[in-house]
Amino acid sequence: MNTKRPIPMLLKSVCLLIGMTALILMAGFRNHEDRAHTGPEYTSDGRLLFPEHYRSWIYLSSGFDMSYNPSAQAGGHHVFDNVFVNPEAYEKFLETGTWPDNSVFVLEIRSAEAKGSINRGGSFQSSGPVGIEVHVKDSARFPGKWAFFNLSDGKAAKMIRQSAGCYSCHAEHGGVDTTFVQFYPTLLPVAKSKGTLSPAYLKEIGREEK
Numbered sequence: 001m002n003t004k005r006p007i008p009m010l011l012k013s014v015c016l017l018i019g020m021t022a023l024i025l026m027a028g029f030r031n032h033e034d035r036a037h038t039g040p041e042y043t044s045d046g047r048l049l050f051p052e053h054y055r056s057w058i059y060l061s062s063g064f065d066m067s068y069n070p071s072a073q074a075g076g077h078h079v080f081d082n083v084f085v086n087p088e089a090y091e092k093f094l095e096t097g098t099w100p101d102n103s104v105f106v107l108e109i110r111s112a113e114a115k116g117s118i119n120r121g122g123s124f125q126s127s128g129p130v131g132i133e134v135h136v137k138d139s140a141r142f143p144g145k146w147a148f149f150n151l152s153d154g155k156a157a158k159m160i161r162q163s164a165g166c167y168s169c170h171a172e173h174g175g176v177d178t179t180f181v182q183f184y185p186t187l188l189p190v191a192k193s194k195g196t197l198s199p200a201y202l203k204e205i206g207r208e209e210k
Contacts, residue, residue, distance in 0.1 A: 082107070
């Protein structure tokens with residue numbers, strides 16, 4: 001009995017297998033591209049689009065009732081703030097200790113809750129954010145390289161005017177390139193090892209240590 005497969009049928013099977021493999025690889029490449037591109041996106045009139053998938057980005061830190069201005073307390077209502085950064089920027093920071101263009105930080109503010117389920121002490125975060133602020137580096141678009149946006153309503157927004165206090169505060173106190181790396185425990189050691197901490201911040205901690 002001849003068990004050999006006809007050559008034309010064998011070639012057809014091989015071609016089909018190659019074609020299916022190519023389609024799978026192309027689909028995987030497109031998915032990788034979609035995941036990789038996490039930079040800022042804008043509307044035609046320059047409004048920043050809401051970064052829908054920011055919670056799958058790199059988590060940097062959380063603060064509890066943090067305030068840079070003694071008069072800006074929460075009025076008795078406690079809050080958490082969570083900071084996320086896009087993966088592309090994070091990977092570059094690990095390499096260089098600095099932030100590349102198209103870095104995007106998301107500050108997510110959530111109310112602190114004390115009563116719920118089995119909790120009998122301490123606080124946990126509310127299920128829905130009460131505020132979303134975004135800090136973007138885009139030197140080709142913004143005069144000062146960085147811009148702030150309030151996206152609390154989930155819609156595209158114009159940049160906050162440069163006269164707002166957040167710009168001067170970050171410029172005067174930011175640990176690296178106007179960002180508060182000093183509050184990100186996994187990144188502060190990186191900045192120290194790369195020698196990229198800002199002169200203003202080094203001067204500030206010098207005063208604190210005296």
